[in-house]
Amino acid sequence: MVTTAVAAGAALPSGAAPDPAVAEATATGWVPAPTVPWERPAGVICDFAVRAEPVVDEVMKLVLDEFPDGTPQREIYTGDLVMRVTNLETGAYTDADASGDALIEYHEDGSSTWYVRGPVLMGGRDTGGNLPRGYWRVDGLFTADIAANGEKTVTMVHGTQHDVCTDID
Known part of the structure; x- marks a missing residue:
């Protein structure tokens, strides 16, 4: 789950009405956390060039603790997320549910x-860790330790891992 925060007071397009559910959630500290579409060249995540973009994105986040400089120290993410993962060489795609909580x-x-x-989606690279290169749908209960260099170590309590790249190869 790669997300970026949106300010609670983000402007709406002219004439647009705020969503009452979002307004209520924002009043309690929950804010939308839209997922950013991305592309990677062949060999980075999948054997082919790949794009992932949200087709359903209702993810919200709540900051629980902050560092002294105001950046988040602990936060919760929840909400529906479905990512369309496309093989840019063939046009084949699959929609992957990533609506887990973290x-x-x-x-x-x-x-x-x-x-x-889970489920969540996590990219693996040839940089170490125990999550090999691929775009993994990790489902169940688990922890993921992510080093500052992006190396991921996933420790499953119970669940499954599936490389979404194989679905569109």
């Missing part, structure tokens, strides 16, 4: 620890 602890060295009830 508590993320950010560490001062730039690393983070995720406590997850």
Whole structure:
């Protein structure tokens, strides 16, 4: 789950009415956390060039604790997320559910620890860790320790891992 925060007071297009559910959630500290589409060249995540973009994105986040500089130290993510993963060489695509929940602890060295009830999507690279190159749908209960360099170590309590790249190869 790669997300970026949106300010709680983000402007709406002219004439647009705020969603009452979002307004209520924002009043309690929950804010939308839209997922950013991305592309990677062949060999980075999949054997082919790949794009992932949200087709359903109702993810919200709540900051639980902050570092003294105001950046998040612990936050929760939840909400429906379906990513369309497309093989840019053939046009084949699949829609992957990534609607899991996560508590993320950010560490001062730039690393983070995720406590997850999946499914979520995680990219693996040839940079170490125990998540090999691929775009993985990790489902179940697990932790993910993500080093500052992006190396991922996933520790499954119970669940499955599936490389979505194989669905569109």
